[in-house]
Amino acid sequence: MTAAAGNSGASRTIGLAAGGTGGHLFPAEALARELLARGHQVVIYTERRGAAYTKALEGLPFVVLPARSLAGGLLGKLAAAFTIARAAWRARGDMRRRGVALVAGFGGYPSFAPAVAAKSRGLPLLLHEQATRLSVANRQLLRFADALAISFPSVSGAEGFDAARIVETGNPVRRDILAARAPYPALSDETPLQLLVVGGSQSARVFGETVPPALLALPERIRRRLRLSLQYKGEDADAIAARLREAGIEATIRPFFDDMGQQLANAHLVITRAGASTAADLLTVGRPAIFVPIPQGGSREEQRRNAETMAAAGAGWCVPEPELRVEGLTALLADLFGAPDKLAAAAAASSAMAQPQAAAKLADQVERMLQARAR
Known part of the structure; x- marks a missing residue:
């Protein structure tokens, strides 16, 4: 107060x-x-x-x-x-x-x-x-x-x-998001890499189709450290999780996360839409993100502007959905997971934007x- x-x-x-x-x-x-x-x-x-x-x-x-x-x-x-x-x-x-x-x-x-x-x-x-x-x-x-x-x-x-x-x-933002505010998790060459992928209240099928193959194409040294939390509603969720685990990636796939505050607090990187509520939650906890604005519908322009604003402030990276390709996402993730300083700097920029x-x-x-x- x-x-x-x-x-x-x-x-x-x-x-x-x-x-x-x-x-x-x-x-x-x-x-x-x-x-x-x-x-x-x-x-x-x-x-x-x-x-x-x-x-x-x-x-x-x-x-x-x-x-x-x-x-x-x-x-x-x-x-x-x-x-x-x-x-x-x-x-x-x-x-x-x-x-x-x-x-x-x-x-x-x-x-x-x-x-x-x-x-x-x-x-x-x-x-x-x-x-x-x-x-x-x-x-x-x-x-x-x-x-x-x-x-x-x-x-x-x-x-x-x-x-x-x-x-x-x-x-x-909700009180459980406020309660999740915490320092950015330390990263080293040995620590697990926590990746959170969420598509907003409606989920995002494109993430379920693009993220898993992009992760499977990562070098083994990165795959073995990955801990994935993926919001996905497809009927093939169990099959996707099995393929990821076979490649050494620990994967939790759910249609909805009811512990979003804790998920954000654990994350080193988030792949997400760019709706206003999602942005506020992310900035409040202070986590870097790859923003993929929704490409159609009434919120298209809003999400694009949100994503570009946060990317321009250094809080993450904006990747329009038409440009979200497996090869490009693999390259971006490999670069970011191989450069902890980039992620930490983006986390600091995200936290600085929080209110x-x-x-x-x-x-x-x-x-x-x-x-x-x-x-």
């Missing part, structure tokens, strides 16, 4: 609006728990996908609202507009009953209706952007926002918004806005 918390005044109820992915919901959860620790009440507005994150929402009041993207043709947009209006009406009534004093939006199209409901009631609206570029929802809501919190020193898409109302807080106090900084901003409203 930071100094501003002592001036927060009476307990208030804060609404947090988040889309249905972990990248939106986890930062909302982190802020919610920080606000609860400061004596405030909270409620999270999300949709059915977000409600499935039962561990993240444990002990937190939440409301599941109908949600629909505005993507699609005319009929799709009309249906989405009706859904948003219905969700905003429900959110407005809930805010009135709970006495919500401020709403913080974390992006994703399900956050749109609660934000609209907040402004219809004259409540302050704080937007939080996890990436280096404003999400579609946040760009549309920016005109209604009273403040914008950002995770990186600069963000694209906020041009024209009053710079005095932009505050850099970082991206709040472990992001949840506290964001809570400070909430309290400043509450104080300004009370005056």
Whole structure:
């Protein structure tokens, strides 16, 4: 808790609006728990996908609202507009009953209706952007926002918004990630090489197809030291693990790691996507990474910018998926595992970018806005 918390005044109820992915919901959860620790009440507005994150929402009041993207043709947009209006009406009534004093939006199209409901009631609206570029929802809501919190020193898409109302807080992470902060594991010619490969909440089939053959092509002196943790959902996971073990590589392959903090703490190198939540977790623990931005979909540009930003800061290496080839990955891994100083330097750069106090900084901003409203 930071100094501003002592001036927060009476307990208030804060609404947090988040889309249905972990990248939106986890930062909302982190802020919610920080606000609860400061004596405030909270409620999270999300949709059915977000409600499935039962561990993240444990002990937190939440409301599941109908949600629909505005993507699609005319009929799709009309249906989405009706859904948003219905969700905003429900959110407005809930805010009135709970006495919500401020709403913080974390992006994703399900956050749109609660934000609209907040402004219809004259409540302050704080937007939080996890990436280096404003999400579609946040760009549309920016005109209604009273403040914008950002995770990186600069963000694209906020041009024209009053710079005095932009505050850099970082991206709040879960408590198990904060607890995993530890010095970079020492490397020598004899120590095991811990490689973690994760593809985000949706996994990444390309990693299961490309990483194992790249590892099998490494020199034996490196293979014998490798300890691989691979997130992979393919039906051939057992067969892949067997081939790796035959080559002397200890391999753990799972569809999902529920101990991500510990996995990151153990890792000497991570191969990963470049989503905002993944980036925040990685930087918080301070580990170097090979970033492979998702090549298609709405998050393509966001992930590319995230990866290039972190690579430019020296925290890792950006390899676009179309360039992710077995031979090239083998060469890059051989170079990095053969140069511990490179990995240690990238780990230091990653740690330097971390903002472990992001949840506290964001809570400070909430309290400043509450104080300004009370005056």
